[in-house]
Amino acid sequence: MGKADVTFKATINGLILILKEDDDFQDIYDQIDKKMASAGKFFKDASIIVKYRGKKLSAHEEDKIRELMASKTGAEIKSFKYDIQEIHKTHSDNNAQTSKKFSLKKFSYFNGIKEGQTKFYRGTVRSGQLISYDGNLVVLGDVNPGGEIEATGNVIVMGSLRGVVHAGADGNREAIVAALNLEPTQLRIADIITRSPDEKENKSTYIPEIAYVKDDTVYIERFLPLLK
Amino acid sequence: MGEVIVITSGKGGVGKTTTVANIGTGLALMGKKVVLIDTDIGLRNLDVVLGLENRIVYDIVDVVEGFCRTKQALIKDKRFEGLFLLPAAQTRDKNAINPHQMIQLCNELREEYDYILIDCPAGIEQGFKNAIAGADRAIVVTTPEVSAVRDADRIIGLLEANELRNPKLLVNRVRMDMVKRGDMMSIDDIIDILAVDLLGVVPDDEKIVISTNRGEPAITDSKSVAGQAFRNIARRITGENVPLLDLEADAGFVHKLKKLLGLKTS
Numbered sequence: 001m002g003k004a005d006v007t008f009k010a011t012i013n014g015l016i017l018i019l020k021e022d023d024d025f026q027d028i029y030d031q032i033d034k035k036m037a038s039a040g041k042f043f044k045d046a047s048i049i050v051k052y053r054g055k056k057l058s059a060h061e062e063d064k065i066r067e068l069m070a071s072k073t074g075a076e077i078k079s080f081k082y083d084i085q086e087i088h089k090t091h092s093d094n095n096a097q098t099s100k101k102f103s104l105k106k107f108s109y110f111n112g113i114k115e116g117q118t119k120f121y122r123g124t125v126r127s128g129q130l131i132s133y134d135g136n137l138v139v140l141g142d143v144n145p146g147g148e149i150e151a152t153g154n155v156i157v158m159g160s161l162r163g164v165v166h167a168g169a170d171g172n173r174e175a176i177v178a179a180l181n182l183e184p185t186q187l188r189i190a191d192i193i194t195r196s197p198d199e200k201e202n203k204s205t206y207i208p209e210i211a212y213v214k215d216d217t218v219y220i221e222r223f224l225p226l227l228k
Numbered sequence: 229m230g231e232v233i234v235i236t237s238g239k240g241g242v243g244k245t246t247t248v249a250n251i252g253t254g255l256a257l258m259g260k261k262v263v264l265i266d267t268d269i270g271l272r273n274l275d276v277v278l279g280l281e282n283r284i285v286y287d288i289v290d291v292v293e294g295f296c297r298t299k300q301a302l303i304k305d306k307r308f309e310g311l312f313l314l315p316a317a318q319t320r321d322k323n324a325i326n327p328h329q330m331i332q333l334c335n336e337l338r339e340e341y342d343y344i345l346i347d348c349p350a351g352i353e354q355g356f357k358n359a360i361a362g363a364d365r366a367i368v369v370t371t372p373e374v375s376a377v378r379d380a381d382r383i384i385g386l387l388e389a390n391e392l393r394n395p396k397l398l399v400n401r402v403r404m405d406m407v408k409r410g411d412m413m414s415i416d417d418i419i420d421i422l423a424v425d426l427l428g429v430v431p432d433d434e435k436i437v438i439s440t441n442r443g444e445p446a447i448t449d450s451k452s453v454a455g456q457a458f459r460n461i462a463r464r465i466t467g468e469n470v471p472l473l474d475l476e477a478d479a480g481f482v483h484k485l486k487k488l489l490g491l492k493t494s
Binding site for chain 2: 127128129130145146148164185186193195196198
């Protein structure tokens with residue numbers, strides 16, 4: 001008998017169980033039983049909403065798992081149902097859904113520029129990938145041409161920024177873009193769009209630069225003093 | 229009323245995008261109003277080949293989803309009057325649009341432009357179906373390789389099944405020296421198999437690689453043989469009768485001299 005693969009995922013809205021499409025119900029049941037036992041009384045007296053993805057269970061099976069979870073954890077299971085929002089197939093798909101959700105017509109925009117929520121993304125943002133965040137965004141890696149990063153706050157790239165970047169995506173012109181090597185295909189801050197000159201200059205060394213808006217114009221300058 | 233022409237091949241890497249960029253530029257140079265549509269969503273290249281990548285704000289998916297007006301998404305070329313690009317989206321996939329939306333889009337553009345060239349993605353899946361949906365005519369690009377010709381044959385069959393009769397053939401990357409040695413299929417061999425009308429033959433030219441990397445279509449380079457071939461093809465599309473290019477002309481100095489002196493060559 002094969003061991004089923006059940007992944008537990010905690011979200012703000014509750015717990016999500018990710019089941020494998022082709023696993024046997026009995027295997028899944030056993031696996032949940034085991035995992036619940038190892039979690040001990042962590043969920044005791046809590047009331048949680050549980051959803052599951054992947055294999056669709058019958059109403060009878062759903063009841064069985066619900067009972068199992070309630071008895072093992074001592075938590076009140078408020079509901080146990082199939083998660084309609086299917087697992088996003090790919091990373092980029094996932095991001096495509098959230099893209100352009102920041103509308104410039106909002107009355108208030110993200111203003112955690114000085115300090116505020118920040119996402120750290122580690123890795124290279126490749127062509128076709130879109131990293132989007134409602135807050136400040138730090139990329140620990142490069143952004144390649146064709147890759148896009150979009151944040152309602154500041155964008156910092158600890159690497160080469162060669163793709164498209166949009167800071168202050170919901171309208172905050174105070175937002176800045178900084179990178180160790182700033183040569184974006186296109187740079188947008190709030191509602192202002194600039195692009196790099198068509199003639200490519202060959203830079204031999206990387207110079208950390210910062211882009212900001214002043215009087216409707218994007219200025220780019222180095223943010224470190226010249227080393228003597 | 230403009231004409232919608234899809235450039236397709238089945239196989240990847242035979243030069244669809246290069247063909248679209250060059251023919252489009254050629255038509256624009258002849259004073260036509262031309263729109264190039266990149267339907268290779270997720271793997272767009274036409275913008276890079278045209279050197280317009282950094283101007284993209286809206287793309288074809290934004291247009292069909294009603295996020296912007298068609299006019300807003302059209303990028304005016306920086307060099308040629310009358311040449312416009314409708315770029316593909318990079319962060320989406322082929323399923324982001326459907327054939328019905330493509331037909332609507334083509335009909336809208338047809339009102340105002342003389343030629344609408346559609347750059348089709350490789351393959352015969354959703355992207356291909358989208359690309360051919362709104363087209364009146366088709367150009368099939370192939371190279372003198374057995375695999376490319378095989379795929380071209382399949383594509384011609386699919387085009388005919390979709391009511392796109394009489395597609396025209398463009399044979400790309402021909403090396404006359406190899407054909408002569410019998411190491412490469414000749415144009416006649418290819419026509420024998422595919423049984424379609426020949427639109428043009430483009431010789432293998434390293435200038436294409438240079439111009440593609442620079443984002444400047446080779447058709448503007450008067451010294452490029454491939455550029456000359458594309459110029460002729462653009463003229464043929466407008467209905468002119470242009471003879472096929474003499475591809476032996478690039479066979480070397482001695483050869484040229486012999487020809488000039490009226491000596492028998494080869």
